Amino acid sequence: MKITLFSSKPYDQQFFEEANTSFNNEIVFQEVALNENTAAMATGAKAICVFVNDQVNANVLQHLQGIGVQLVALRCAGYNNVDLKKAAACGIKIVRVPAYSPYAVAEHTIALILTLNRKTHRAYNRVKEGNFSLQGLLGFDLHGKTVGLIGLGEIGKVTAKILVGMGCKVQAYDPYITQESGVAGVTFIDLDTLYEGSDIISLHCPLTPETHHIINAESIAKMKKGVMLINTSRGATLETKAVIKALKTGKIKYLGLDVYEEEAELFFEDLSDKVIQDDVFMRLLSFNNVLITGHQAFFTAEAMKNIATTTLQNIHDFEQGQRLQNELLPT
Template sequence: MEILAYGVQADERPMLSEAFEGRHGLRMLDVFLTEDTAPLAEGVPVVSSSVNAVLDRAALTRLAEGGTRLVTQRSTGFNNIDLDAARELGLTVARVSYYSPYAVAEHAWALALAVNRRITRAASRAREFDFRLDGLLGRDVHGMTVGVIGTGKIGECFARIAHGFGTELLGWDIAQNQDCLDLGMTYVDRDELLARSDLVSLHVPLLPATEHLIDGPALARMKPDALLVNSSRGGLVDSAALVEALRAGRLSGVGLDVYEEETGVFFTDRSVRGITDDVLARLMSFPQVLVTSHQAYFTRTAVGQIIDATVRNVDDFAAGRSNENTLVAGSGDRP
């Protein structure tokens, strides 16, 4: 079968090529899958999208009209896909239901440690041979109260690392994780978690119920010197409210690997053109804010697992099978 993979990063290319070699025909593009780029898949039965694809009804319609029957996304999240439209169009949609949770949890901790110990500012100064310590005062993580919002696989891994540092663990989720309880985690309601935590890390999916989970009132409940980390989905945080909280002198550190309007910006080079998103630009102007480009998943282990799952999704589709990654089993004929 012929496959067109969108949004392929340079480091992914050799891994994708090796995985599909001898199995299916594969072409790779660095552009993202949107309504405008969907016609590039004309006559191609299978497309593979990246997390920053915009798979709304218009884009899916163009794919279906062009003969695409399977969309397999190389990510766990699928809030960017209109599943109802896919179902109506007879498309099969699959994702990657599992990859290394350690990759994301470790990156979340890298962000937390970096903003706590002012690593970015210190490194920038050192490059200019400025070795003063002014403004670089951090806090011991040992003894902190760490609030974990979302205690699934990734949240559990984050909590295990926190436990190793010697922290008090608070958790919030719709269901309690026994492994987290065994670490000594205490489950509390969201307001209590926000009020008591020195560090809050987000590990829940983006759903209508979780959109802007961290809004203005939530930020006001947090300690003025708290740390906030989001390595899950940008829409969990009301970015404009976060800017206002920072302007008011609240929060001593913010680490963001995701941003609610990141589509079309993250995974691209804007060093020459700059960005037109005033909220993002304002966020990045605060010295206690560190933004990375949705790279928490981007380890050799995790990307390899994502690619392996994508290959299996294609193999199973070609054989007329569904698997645990299938979100929509299309009604259209198999190629």
């Protein structure tokens, strides 16, 4: 089958070409993102492959239908960028990779927590300059601290297990998970109690109407002064301007982000020779207690291999008329 893969990077091509030796598809790698202006580049392809910041809205889907695309394969778990109802109306199937490596994202979450706490990024730069002073590098013991996890899916569960193993008191809020199906050592509580009692809050939830800006001025007001906030889920779960205000007052003492609500124009690109126009993002970068990585939590060799293999298996199942176990349907 001919597949057009949008938002392609060298690492995508590497892992997809390796996985494709078992499927023998014709894959056309396009560096550009999918949007209304680039959808025509899929002409001749029966399936397309997209990533988190590609646009799969009503207009794009209408265009894809017109050029004969029958399948959109997401090489990611999140699908908030896809109009599922319009896809169904156009007769276009949508599949995704529901799980690729929960360990990758969970371990990156822990890396953000440890780096912010022990300031290893700042210490590294100091030592390179011959500065061995410890002033300003004081951290705290994670052991015994209360960590609140919003979302206890596969990634949240792995994160919880690591934190429990480090001696943290782990509490979780997830309306879709019961105490019995959770993780040993994790207590389920309501959201307000989580806000009020957590030293560290980490988000592991999908982006839905219910979780959009779940961290906002009202929820931040309920948190402990000096809380650490971590987000490796979806950028728009945080109301960024409210978070900036809380950083300025000291309500939020540490902020670790791997996602950003306006990341589509920034992440996955080398902008080092350009002036970044996003004033809100640049304001975040001005704080010395903010650590931002460019949506790299998923980026391990194991995860990339799983993403490529699962994506191509999804496409193969479609081509063979088999049941699509990873199909997304409108609600």
